[in-house]
Amino acid sequence: MASAIASSIFLCLLLLLLPHLGYSYHTSRYTRGSTHFVVRRSDDLPRASAPPVSCSPIPSGASNGKKLPVLHRLNPCSPLNAGGKQSTTSSVDVSHRAGRRLRSLFAAVQSGDDAAPAPAPAAASGGVTIPTTGTPEPGAPGFHDYTVVVGYGTPAQQLAMAFDTGLGISLVRCAACRPGAPCDGLASFDPSRSSTFAPVPCGSPDCRSGCSSGSTPSCPLTSFPFLSGAVAQDVLTLTPSASVDDFTFGCVEGSSGEPLGAAGLLDLSRDSRSVASRLAADAGGTFSYCLPLSTTSSHGFLAIGEADVPHNRTARVTAVAPLVYDPAFPNHYVIDLAGVSLGGRDIPIPPHAATASAAMVLDTALPYTYMKPSMYAPLRDAFRRAMARYPRAPAMGDLDTCYNFTGVRHEVLIPLVHLTFRGIGGGGGGQVLGLGADQMFYMSEPGNFFSVTCLAFAALPSDGDAEAPLAMVMGTLAQSSMEVVHDVPGGKIGFIPGSC
Template sequence: MSTPALVLRNFTFGCSHTSLGEPIGVAGFGRGLLSLPAQLSTFSPHLATQFSYCLVSHSFDQDRVRRPSPLILGPYDQKQKRFGDGAGGSVEYAYTSMLDNPKHPYFYSIGLAGVSVGKRVFPAPEILQGVDENGNGGIVVDSGTTFTMFPQGFYNSLVAEFDRRVGRVHERATRVEDETGLGPCYYYEKVVDVPAVTLHFAGNKSSVLLPRRNYFYEFVDGGDGAGRKRKKVGCWMLMNGGDEAEMSGGPGGILGNYQQQGFEVVYDLEKHRVGFARRQCALLWDSLNQR
């Protein structure tokens, strides 16, 4: 898909070798006047109203060829978007409100009401539900961070329930946990039955059911010449963000890109909301390039 060249006057950009807490994001898609969508709006105003991306599934196999993840600037014809859903039907988005943060105005923050592990719902701590007047709390939707991170107490509750359901059937792969830093991990032979994980948002009371691969990574351990027998292993893929008391100076948690894979994530800047829809991102990429 070819596009005509753009000539933008007085365009602001920068380069960095070492950065800590980039205020507008690595690619300049954070909120604010210096963001890429805002600056492109001088060329075409509708580009500042919305953008979305669809992250293809992670693969740790370097030999597998992956299509790029599509990035869409501005509103898009929903009939065209339907080609990427793999079903030919309408695309359903789960929207939740953006939260303003006076201390970190460039973040895309949302509120988390709770997380379900199976049928059991765990209410989120107050620090995840909203942003206070000092800019503390909320969940940052961040495509530049790999894994979702929750405060330690809340995280431990989710892991305990997950382990109660899976650990009573499958052996813990403690050596894999020690070597990879992931956990809990389990050995299994054929199929491992894991409970569903659902995110419940505070804004609009919407929910997103995570695909299994977005929170449970399955691979084969051993058989690498070290004398270990090859075994199938599955690991929990959400992370401990640390003690809540240590997180009082900023966001309460992060929704990382591993949990966003296979979703189109829409940043509706005009209506002040973030939306999530299950998509086949590779098909969406193909459909966009056929135009």
């Protein structure tokens, strides 16, 4: 009798608690050789849903001056996602953003760019790490998931800025948006509050618009036709110990064109006006970033300077790729991709693809990795053969190799992708970079393999198209969780997995 009563009480309590509980599957993961195993383990009983994330204020450069966090825009601790209001984004939105970024990335190639690459900076001591947070970037040229917190003007106005490694000039919203405009409510820089703000006059070396002092007193911003503004200079403060005087940027009218998201874009390109060129010249000529793998729980960083980039790179660098110059992308950081392997086996590349340009741009906004069709098709076909036991799912935008793992009861075996870079001088003997399973997939439910999941590689426009892009693109998913070291004076890119 007592046991029956106890059972009834337990059942009642369970029914009362069910609305507050969630069923979940735990996974265990391990790698053998070039195959990754994801094992599904279900709980016998429901468990309480994860408690709300408690976030302490994100440190800024003024608080500790050095290694500071970078967060994905969906991280509940991001100040631009207050309270974790947005935890996921739809695959349609991601595909739309990726498509727009890809088009805008190559639009500059077809129209030309007025930016100039910087000379190799001289080595120097010192260094700085920049505080970063995350936000969506719905403006030009594309969308960005990460921002850095910097100060503009005197006194410094702290602004969250997305960062881009090929922009050519930084962009800052310099006036509040009119009520109802797309950027209404977003932060902006107020030049009237800065004692060091100065417009760049026509005829200045920093003005590349071709204007004359007789036509207009200040240099118009012409690199982005959908934005209205002028080129200006002010003090850029990264931390109390690192600042750039007379930093050149595009001062964008608040309500012009599309919103820049956050307060603008910070340029880390090879252009002489970028923060990487200006600051790295006095800090060893080296910078790095580590983009966090998890959109909700991990941190990354952005570092500039020999002292911080990174302390132990000699011992932990997994692969090094020589930097190459691509005239179509003079401001971007470009490496050569020599080959691809899957599950420990080299993917056969057609002869015409093997002899064609293998340039690959490193991008900090595009999530997926785009390859020439002649290189992507053999990889896709080999991957589909290896994954034939699992149910396929419809394509998601450009991602045409998708699977529905929701009904898989036990485990998923994933053949891993390895990228081989060309060696010094474009020859053989290049180093190999292995990608983890998380770096290979876009998951409809972030971090959950047992959802609808797609291979995060796609094909560029046809090789035979004369107007097709001339370079492949390594996206943020493939670069995530590894420190990507840009050693510009040394002419190389280093990859350090497991850095954030």
